[in-house]
Amino acid sequence: MLLSPFMAVAQTNGSVPVGASITATDDSPSCGFLLLLPFSTNGQAYKNVSLGKSLTAASGDLPWTSPSGEFAFGFQQVGDAGYLLAIWFNKIPERTIVWSANRNNLTQRGSTVQLTADGQLVLNDQSGTRIWTTPYLGGSRAAYGAMLDTGNFVLAGQAGANLWQSFDQPTDTLLPTQNLNSGAQLIAPYREKNYSDGRFKLILQRDGNLVMYVTAYPLTASNAYWSTGSSIGSGYQLIFNQSGYMYLVASNGTILNQVFSNPVSLQDLYLRATIDYDGVFRQYVYPKTASGGKNWAMNWTTLPKSIPSNICLEISFPLGSGACGFNSYCKIGDDQRPSCRCPPGYTFLDQNDVRKGCKQNFISQDCGHPSQETDSFEIQDMLNTNFPHTDYEIFTSVDEDWCRQSCLSDCYCAVATFMDRTCWKKRGPLSNGVTDTGISDKALMKVRKGNRTEELAQKKSAKKSDQSALIISGSVLLGSSIFLNILYVFFTNRKKQKVITQHHAMRDMNLQNFTYNELETATGGFDEELGIMYLHKKA
Ligand SMILES: *[C@@H]1O[C@H](CO)[C@@H](O)[C@H](O)[C@H]1NC(C)=O
Ligand SMILES: *[C@@H]1O[C@H](CO)[C@@H](O)[C@H](O)[C@H]1NC(C)=O
Ligand SMILES: *[C@@H]1O[C@H](CO)[C@@H](O)[C@H](O)[C@H]1NC(C)=O
Ligand SMILES: *[C@@H]1O[C@H](CO)[C@@H](O)[C@H](O)[C@H]1NC(C)=O
């Protein structure tokens, strides 16, 4: 039966926090809010939205629901910030949003959405200013609108043809039967409970390559960190079919790449594929009923395979901060999600937005008197850690103690990494920081001595979270490395191995080449935006 492949996953991941990023309401939805959005508005009247109909935010208007009541179209409140014109799963307490019209421009109480007499959907804010509208539909005029059971809101012509559909303007989520067409993209939300355009996107480029980019928030796309590759740069459409499979097809229908191949019974489970605020593209399921869910928790659970498989390692470029902000490092946690952390001596710039990075919380070494200052600094070790692309000096055939002393007595050195009798000195701001058992470097963080209270507090909180890493890394050092390496090779796809090999073989020898190769690998050398970067770098 269809469910069996996932039972183990559901059981082991039962406590994993999932879906948090897409939850529209606060942790505890208020009663008032629930009253506004009843579980099943099975109102016949709402199945077909006729011209002239409108909804007003926070007025008690019932949203326009699909015939089954599983999806609804209307206003969702986003904390105290305002209202989002959205489509959401309407039968689950989380009211998870799958589409929105005004994610970068929330409206306030009293704003309205109307299906106008001339057949356009128009969102006006409380003062009547137009915030968003469906595009001009040429000569054809919509005769009615409808929220469909697939989660698609459509504007249909007199003859029933779809003139516009929300499925063609995705935000961060795809639903089964929703395909991503050439040129279309998904943009991750900014962070948990903030639906604004975020730092990552997935785009089916017009050159046929399906690519994920860091968006260099708040401007444009820059670095590609995942792609289907150059060998299949002929993708025409990304298909998400009714069995839960997602694949890239050529215009002749040939399957070029299986993105997700988790068979899911849509009778029992809700399914969505979302690019989360952490930049990872994941599939989630939620049981429709407690009995239908069988072994599933009544919550969003991730299905096997996330894209990319380890974002902490995949985002590593000469420009940009990496998967986390500057001066921080990324680590895949026990929940299989990337988390951003600060190294010893550093604290978050913004506790509420950890991806903004970390700041040094001690006074830097005085370059005027480096020798006197050396005693004021110490090294704190971070196993299995590196900060690629921040090197300014390399020394071979040295030992670890030499590396420590060299960094301590060099005011430019923020951290040194040591591996295989080689010492790399690195400057700030630190970028691409990552802790992973696949990394054999040891990072030697230089911090000022003496702020003991601060230090102790940090150690205490760091100890808990890093304990597992230390145990694992310890066992690697103590001889099980062959076994782990085999496991690693086994679970790692070819592309990733290639990237890692490059990290070690080419690091510091030829940065320019490395960049070029990595970008080329990632994008297949087909992307126009990157083409500009090549020229820029070469110049
Ligand atoms: C579902 O997951 C979220 C995120 O981890 C958690 O906050 C919530 O309590 C969970 N809900 C249930 C019913 O377990
Ligand atoms: C929706 O409205 C259109 C136009 O009035 C009509 O042709 C169609 O039959 C209606 N559909 C349903 C399901 O009521
Ligand atoms: C979401 O984050 C963006 C970027 O920091 C910010 O401009 C916006 O105000 C935030 N929105 C909410 C609702 O907090
Ligand atoms: C948001 O809407 C207001 C009108 O309420 C408009 O003046 C403003 O330019 C919009 N901002 C964005 C970012 O679209």
Ligand SMILES: *[C@@H]1O[C@H](CO)[C@@H](O)[C@H](O)[C@H]1NC(C)=O
């Ligand atoms: C979905 O795609 C998979 C893989 O290509 C295929 O085996 C399955 O039959 C498809 N399901 C439907 C309903 O088309």
Ligand SMILES: *[C@@H]1O[C@H](CO)[C@@H](O)[C@H](O)[C@H]1NC(C)=O
């Ligand atoms: C379909 O298109 C792909 C990619 O362009 C090509 O490799 C393949 O040969 C084509 N298949 C057929 C049957 O035309």
Ligand SMILES: *[C@@H]1O[C@H](CO)[C@@H](O)[C@H](O)[C@H]1NC(C)=O
């Ligand atoms: C110690 O760290 C705290 C927290 O960052 C800071 O407020 C304080 O000024 C530091 N003290 C010294 C002597 O640097």
